[in-house]
Amino acid sequence: MEHANHCISCTVKSCAHHCQSTDYCSLDKIQVGTHEPHPAMDECTDCQSFQKK
Numbered sequence: 001m002e003h004a005n006h007c008i009s010c011t012v013k014s015c016a017h018h019c020q021s022t023d024y025c026s027l028d029k030i031q032v033g034t035h036e037p038h039p040a041m042d043e044c045t046d047c048q049s050f051q052k053k
């Protein structure tokens with residue numbers, strides 16, 4: 001099983017970096033960013049380390 005980074009909780013099971021058996025990311029670090037010019041709510045932010053499984 002991939003190493004679960006307990007500092008990064010994540011429920012995006014369609015990501016290649018998700019641990020699948022547990023809701024954590026397997027990366028040592030992730031990049032968070034935004035696709036909005038003026039982000040105002042959580043929907044405005046993105047995990048830019050996401051990779052399609």
Ligand code: SF4
Pocket residue numbers: 008009010011012015016017018019024025026027030047048049050051
């Ligand atoms: S890279 Fe981002 S979306 Fe993918 S498992 Fe890690 S935190 Fe979740």
